[in-house]
Amino acid sequence: MFQSNSQTLNDFNESKIIENIQQWLGNTSPECPLGIGDDCAVVPPEPSAQSLISTDALVLGKHFDHSITAEQAGQKLVLRNLCDIAAMGGYPKYATLSILSGSNLSIDWLHQFYKGIKATADTHDLKIIGGDLCQLQDDQFQAVMTIIGTATKPVLRHTASIKDSIYVTGQLGGSILEKHYNFQPRLSEGQWLADNSFASAMVDVTDGIAKELNFLTDRFASIQIDLKSIPIAESAHSLADKNSENPLKKAFCDGEDYELLFTLKHSIESTQFEADWKQRFPQTPLTKIGTVIEKNPLANIIDSETQTPIDDFKSFDHFNCE
């Protein structure tokens, strides 16, 4: 990645690097003024939809290391940002990309990084419309993407009602084995939930549901979870076995699942909803894991079987996630 024996950023001036980036992106970066090349990108008005805006970074040594390729790193940055759009039920449209890097970064590495950016952006109809290039000290690399999407009926956090069912997509935990850089942003699923007004609240699972469950409701409601229903990923099981940990704890606390956690309005018949889901998204597992209940004075999250606060569920100690 950082080299002294091949071409690096140091061998080019800024204009030349930007020219390269434009070439690498091809039509993933539209013609100026919508694309790269002016003081700002100029985006036409979208009169009938709200805009969604989010920003996420990719830091060498934190979000990726040398065990994944440059292309996979680029892919991961775009996917991370797409997940934020998915969690609102939105449609991705545009993104800016800032590269902050030591000037000893290999040009080949950067090219491959943009290859990952381009492929993932193209798959999801995302256009790269601007960015910035900043020099850091040698051996450092960070990229920051700001993504812009649209939604006519975005699904928010903290808006679930009492009796709504709680669902999660996919399987949870153990993402460090591979899923953290190779996952499906649940865009179509989120769009379907939002456009049909099925979901009453929705969040992206990035830090583990132990934290994210708290974002579904306001302070007048609690959450009841059926621990036996939690969909634990294979990789969470194998990591837990290896380290003598509780796999349930991994499913609750591991980061970077990039799944959707949402509540289904209780006015919607759940059997029919689940059947429709299966037909529409046969590849995307969906699991009902609990229900929104009236405020429990003991805790925000309650075990449905024992009716005890999960925070105090010492026998499992699932939630000691720090």
Added chain:
Amino acid sequence: MFQSNSQTLNDFNESKIIENIQQWLGNTSPECPLGIGDDCAVVPPEPSAQSLISTDALVLGKHFDHSITAEQAGQKLVLRNLCDIAAMGGYPKYATLSILSGSNLSIDWLHQFYKGIKATADTHDLKIIGGDLCQLQDDQFQAVMTIIGTATKPVLRHTASIKDSIYVTGQLGGSILEKHYNFQPRLSEGQWLADNSFASAMVDVTDGIAKELNFLTDRFASIQIDLKSIPIAESAHSLADKNSENPLKKAFCDGEDYELLFTLKHSIESTQFEADWKQRFPQTPLTKIGTVIEKNPLANIIDSETQTPIDDFKSFDHFNCE
């Protein structure tokens, strides 16, 4: 800035830091979902205007050092971004702010940084609607802002016509003495130029006009400059004296002037235009420095007096800016 004997980021968890940031920003960050707190910020549609999007970073050791305060650093980041909106003739609306920092950053420093962000944002009616927080290795700090504005008639680059006059605001060169962190983004001036369709092309002067002049025209035109007219800043003179440099070279090549460089449509009477400017913006110097001319096969930028390419103007060597 980085401390071991006072409270640092390390003493707080992420939620607590975000809570602090929300408190520091107060109503500069609107209520969620427009403000901080969901997977994305939700921005209402703006049916009649185009959106302007740009992104700029502030890197410790590159864009600022310990000689300026945290508040001045925060101010500089917002001002840098506002200048990109000004250069399109736009109105600033929203911004996201990503903080990438070593966890030994002093909380007090970050608080003061946000104080600078807030004060500058408030002055220019800019709302901070989202962001991201990322841990770096100790002693590092970077902030990335993405700004969103609106314009009904944005002024682009490369769109000047032959015979258009070339103007620049303020004085050029020597910004390193103070102006690089303490300057006026020329927002009202840019808006007036855009809304009245006076300007045919416009750019922000960040890297020096020697580079930026090339952005005014397309490849079918050249630029003729009256070197005697260039408004050289006092600080460029004093730095040039000190280092036995040519002050004109500093005016052409120094970075971070953050002034507007634009072309006035030749259909507009320039004496009247200049009189109107003086009445409307008495505090903002305006200087006519040249004219767009038919393509000169010798060079893109020509000295009006000698009719020689300025790139080859060896006696001055102004343009050896690297």
